[in-house]
């Protein structure tokens with residue numbers, strides 16, 4: 001088992017990985033795209049570019065996402081303890097199920113619930129066929145060191161990968177920013193299984209460890225859903241609108257009507273419809289990137305990726321491909337929204353964010369190749385199709401006429 005130590009301070013970044021290993025044409029195409037993306041207008045406060053769906057800028061160049069932003073202070077330890085007290089067993093213990101992918105936040109979450117809060121925790125992992133090898137090894141590390149029992153539910157992995165492949169082939173026939181989330185749709189049964197595990201173990205408390213900085217509007221935005229800054233009252237309406245948007249895309253591209261359909265629909269129900277009564281740990285507790293990285297790397301010898309200095313999202317094999325799609329077609333990835341949220345919360349400066357994005361948005365071709373091999377699709381033709389897909393930064397008028 002290879003372990004790699006890395007500096008915790010994410011500001012200290014180096015240009016990542018050995019690009020010479022990648023086909024020259026891909027490096028050239030990426031550099032060509034990047035040169036254009038670097039010229040996009042960006043919000044003067046955060047780093048969101050003009051290709052972000054439904055973005056507008058005021059006279060100072062500040063975007064509507066910044067102007068409508070409401071700071072999300074954590075609810076605090078007292079509020080968390082009050083909630084935990086309500087879940088106390090007669091013997092004083094608090095039993096929970098931790099949703100655990102082996103990624104950065106759930107690994108840190110395991111440290112918090114077990115070591116800091118002292119909860120009686122069982123980890124739950126849903127394997128749907130594209131978790132990275134690093135994720136598997138980090139799961140083992142964390143569970144062994146913290147002596148946490150882990151329950152893994154594996155889907156029929158061959159069938160899942162076949163379904164992902166069918167959806168990816170359909171997407172490649174008509175590349176569309178609005179349907180990129182289709183790649184992860186068959187993995188969303190996670191919530192259904194998490195609820196079942198909680199019931200079976202008689203543990204009502206299910207802990208999720210996503211951070212508030214992850215909140216992003218662009219995935220739904222590219223499917224035509226306008227951001228609602230003021231309230232979430234129309235969430236049901238938006239979910240229905242999203243479903244109809246997908247239906248429209250399916251009709252225009254019948255390749256989506258494939259054997260994965262029931263699986264995809266199950267993912268939709270699990271994500272949008274079934275109850276999600278979870279304890280979201282970082283709604284209560286402060287999440288500080290430096291502390292998270294330091295804890296994982298120093299206390300748990302947590303493994304990182306060769307291809308990126310970021311510790312985030314190296315557990316899910318889909319991410320390098322979907323990031324590449326978003327970047328090449330729109331000039332942004334989820335890293336842009338994550339760093340923008342950090343800027344709005346005063347965690348990093350705009351300059352730091354821009355310098356981090358220089359590296360974080362670089363393609364991870366080795367990881368994309370791994371993913372393509374895993375689901376049985378040709379890596380080079382996949383990249384070529386993405387490289388030939390329409391680009392928002394090349395044709396802003398097309399973008400406007402699409403109503404975004």
Ligand SMILES: [Zn+2]
Nearest residue numbers: 043046063066
């Ligand atoms: Zn902004």
